[in-house]
Amino acid sequence: MTRILGIILICLGLLGFAVGSISFTTDETVADVGPVEVESEEQTTIPIRPVASGIALVIGAGLVYVGRKKS
Template sequence: MNGIRIFAITAIVAGILALGYGGFSYTKDTTAAKVGPMELTVKEQETVNIPVWAGVAAIAIGGIALVAGGKR
């Protein structure tokens, strides 16, 4: 399997996952206050939304790369 096929399959899978989940979230630690030896940290949950057009574009680019990569 060459590099173009691996890229194409990865892009298609990433596009399908982006359409299926629509985004992901992660936890970020932030220092709110620091007074002497004491430190107050806050855990914030951030959410990243992936647009539908990005998922569709990833699937389309992966499909084009898969077809173009196989015609050598």
């Protein structure tokens, strides 16, 4: 179980380094008057910090190492 969690963390850490940020668009209804509807689109970006990716890699490698020692 620890090896699987470690591998997942390693993959997430590498993905965080490769991508850098996640962007998505949300639609919000501003006004709804009868048949007329006014919408607003807002783009949101969530940055992925390199420190968080590095921590995920280190913890994942540690979990893989500990899982290997138990077997």
